[in-house]
Amino acid sequence: MATPAQKLADALDVLERLQTRGRVAIRSADISRTYRERLITAGFLKEVMRGWYIPSRPDEPLGESTAWFASFWGFCTEYLTERFEDQWILAPDQSLLLATGNRTVPPQLLVRAPGGRNRPTELIHHTSLIDTNLALPPVRDRMVDDDGLRLFSIDAALIAVTGQFFTNRPTDARTALATQRDGSALLERLLEGGHSVIAGRLAGAFRNIGRDRIAEEIVATMKSAGYVVRETDPFAANLAAPLPRDPSPAAHRVRLMWQDMREHILEVFPAAPGITDPASYLARVEENYVNDAYHSLSIEGYRVSRDLIERVRGGDWNPDGEEADRAHRDALAARGYWKAFQAVEQSLARVLGGDNAGTVADEDHPAWYRALFAPSVVAGLARASDLAGYRNAPVFIRGSRHVPMRANAARDAMAALFELLRAEDETAVRVVLGHFIFIYIHPYIDGNGRMGGFLMNMMLASGGYPWTIIPVNRRADYMAALEQASAAGDIRPFANFLGELVTAQA
Template structure:
């Protein structure tokens, strides 16, 4: 007679078969009622709407959002295709977000379809789909990205309303910089007689330095008999030079994000001490804070470590061959890795306190920090040696966050650009706040990004003469909320204030 474990294993086999076929949005017809109820009860799937499910982790707490956010785009594309076939696409503004590399989960996904019901469909965690009954653009004006039907770049730039340039200037400037030649938009402008839009786009291209494209649009429209009045749709001052025909949209977005956020950091983060710290005294203070730092940093990541374990690791009294005596082997490996990485970070601090460029030092050394962080887990077989190879080679999702980190192909473009900013940034406060935030925004590793971000923050604090600063686990909620505001809403102020409060030793309100 089959045991409950045997029955669950049988259901998991069915789920595994679906996942092996690439199925993320699971329809009720793809699972028998018995398997479906068993998997639901055990927490291996969650119901999105009636008749639709996505995989989940049974160890996630009730109401956890991670499985939903990780499945959002695949679910929406599967559901919309099941409902509307090929007769749907996202609106032009959300198409531009995805085309420029921003896959943040939106609060409401606006879908255009001639079969729309003009009403919202509620989805988990305050998200929704709103299908608008409207004709689709021509097939030549649409494209597919990872199963999501979008406006093409040129068609989206023509279709977006003027208000989009004021509401989403970073995305629109990034999109404009992706246009390589005026011919990409001119055909549509001429065919539709879009003289007003042509004037708006010509001025927008001119504002980002694409003079040739702007001149070609204005010249071609005038030659066709249209009167062109160029009106710049952007109302803000650009914070960074966009590089048409140059870097990828990811790098343009990073450059503009850095320049835009730095102005806010300069306002809200405390000014650095005027005196440069003495190296040996500073490193002694860092040693003194190690136990506290390790406890809180590891606890933020969900590891259950005690100060006793941390002390044994530091003193060398910890024996990896007797790990069974510790409550959790994985936690013990994390504690040992943190100790090893901490020692390597201190070497970087010594170089920085000797006056070397902090951006150059961390670019050279951060790979060694990461390898030390996970070396004990590799040695004991928890991780594979390949896990120390470096930046991630696949997708990664942040627990409970709507922010979807850039594709792994983009990470190899973004990390050199990130270190370029750290090298060139003249202000210590900006290096502190954006050094941490941008690293975790890129999320270059499968694991350890939070710990690496806090190491990066403290290396930049040392460069500015600020003290090594611990983020308490008791403040985890405020810390994660501030990072979420910066990642999803582009608002760096809460994060700059949060870190600033800790650096000054004052109590934050969160």
């Protein structure tokens, strides 16, 4: 007779075959009731709604949302395709968010589908989906993204959304506008539909982001066809600086977030004290190493002690016999942190000597990352290719509705981030947005929190602020403030949080 472990293994084998085929949404019909119940009991399956499940981790705490938010878009694609085949599409506003890189999980996903039920379907973790019985747009106005999600094309969605979208989602709207090289695709649709009011709104929106040529092209063309066009700016505020011509929506998103958030930071963050004695500053940083390593590693889930950190610093680290694999990984993480900290100190010396902090961070951060993970690569616990740099796969942030942008977009976003750090005059803005946007992009598979902390402290040093530690006992506050900035676009709680820590360190 098979043991319970063997029975569970048989069920896992079925689940593994489904996942190998790329399945995210698991239906009752995909797996027998016996196997399904075993997987649910063991924590490998989580029910989303009656008859539909997602894979999960058995060590995930009760009520944890990570598996769901990580699976959300894939689940919706498979669920909607099962119900409507290819006869569905996301609403224009949600289409614009996804097409320009905003993959935050919404509380309610609005879908158009002929035959839709016009009522919400409750999902888990305070999310829902509503399929409305509305006709689909013409085929030329549709696109399918890498997740298989069916979207309005950007130009069609810009015409279909209401003026409230520009007021309520200015960063997303401006990012979408910036993807348009000229007005031709929009004009074709505006002329065919006789959309004179929408033409005036789009002309005003393009002028708001500094694209006067497109604005004038829209107005002149519509007027030449006999339409009366009154240009109106749908945005609540002017853009501080025009956007450069850049084909990357991710880069524009970072630039727009920076413009939108910087003034809020200056209102609450303490003034920079300035650099007085570089040698004393570096000495204080060195004194902070043990405390910094303990909190930075602990906040990312490594089980470290101050004793382990001291032994690693002194080269007296041999994990053999210490709970084997886990202890080995923790010791290697601590060793990598020590090596990376030394590399960061060299970069700090450049900044304290007067070099531009954004330039130094741009040039030196690959070396910090290599130092952070080289011990794990040498020990065979990480692949050598992991040292290559930015990720080539998706990542997810535990418990967050914010889903970081795709790998190719992350590269464009990182280039824009360092461009902004180099050009920014206000240290407080470099500190808060340097750390937040780095975490928002999540450019690495692992180590984003540690690297983001190094970057933050590099910016702090450039203004003479003290080296600042985010304590592990404030992790919940830290993550909540990041979530407000990432998912809701409100940077003030995060700026206040960091400002309090900096003041306490002074």
